[in-house]
Amino acid sequence: MSHIPSRTLGAVLGAALLLAACSAKEPASPAPVGPDAPAEAAGAADGHADEAAEGSEHGHDGEEEAAGGSPHVHGLADLAITREGNQLLGELITPMANLGLSEADGAYSDVVLAELGGLVEISGGECTAGVPDPGADTSSGHADGIVHFTWTCARPDAVTAIRFAGFEAFPSFEKVGTIYITETEQKAGDLTPASPELSLK
Numbered sequence: 094m095s096h097i098p099s100r101t102l103g104a105v106l107g108a109a110l111l112l113a114a115c116s117a118k119e120p121a122s123p124a125p126v127g128p129d130a131p132a133e134a135a136g137a138a139d140g141h142a143d144e145a146a147e148g149s150e151h152g153h154d155g156e157e158e159a160a161g162g163s164p165h166v167h168g169l170a171d172l173a174i175t176r177e178g179n180q181l182l183g184e185l186i187t188p189m190a191n192l193g194l195s196e197a198d199g200a201y202s203d204v205v206l207a208e209l210g211g212l213v214e215i216s217g218g219e220c221t222a223g224v225p226d227p228g229a230d231t232s233s234g235h236a237d238g239i240v241h242f243t244w245t246c247a248r249p250d251a252v253t254a255i256r257f258a259g260f261e262a263f264p265s266f267e268k269v270g271t272i273y274i275t276e277t278e279q280k281a282g283d284l285t286p287a288s289p290e291l292s293l294k
């Protein structure tokens with residue numbers, strides 16, 4: 094909402110300044126320009142002051158409700174996988190709603206806990222998955238699930254793809270922004286039900 098008023102204000106101010114610039118050329122006397130310009134400057138200052146007040150007010154609300162974090166968007170999630178030696182470490186951050194869970198308390202149901210191990214699949218590399226470690230950030234009242242994964246790989250150089258395999262079990266997931274980072278390479282892509290795999294080759 095705040096964008097529209099500020100854009101409108103900017104357009105109005107811009108038009109006013111344009112008018113001031115035009116009218117400044119026409120009158121022989123510079124007298125009208127003097128009073129006009131400070132008035133508009135004052136107007137602009139007032140406008141900015143209002144915006145700043147409004148912004149900080151929103152920011153304050155945000156701090157109370159979201160602890161400074163930006164609000165999440167249901168359907169979206171982020172998956173980051175890093176390689177350290179022969180281990181892959183994964184972190185999935187997702188609105189709890191994507192997992193069909195309440196966002197009020199950040200609690201996982203047994204059904205969801207049982208599914209976590211199948212959320213992310215690593216192709217190639219002869220990797221063995223560890224037990225996922227589910228957590229939650231409940232500071233916003235819109236809880237984010239934070240799930241950590243580990244894989245130990247016999248041939249980590251031979252890992253070929255990362256697949257988000259949770260779209261069927263959890264149809265609320267629409268897009269999982271995924272990134273794979275090693276010391277020498279970085280790959281990223283948006284995984285979707287139609288394209289659930291990030292190729293690493």
Ligand SMILES: [Zn+2]
Nearest residue numbers: 188190196235
């Ligand atoms: Zn939410």
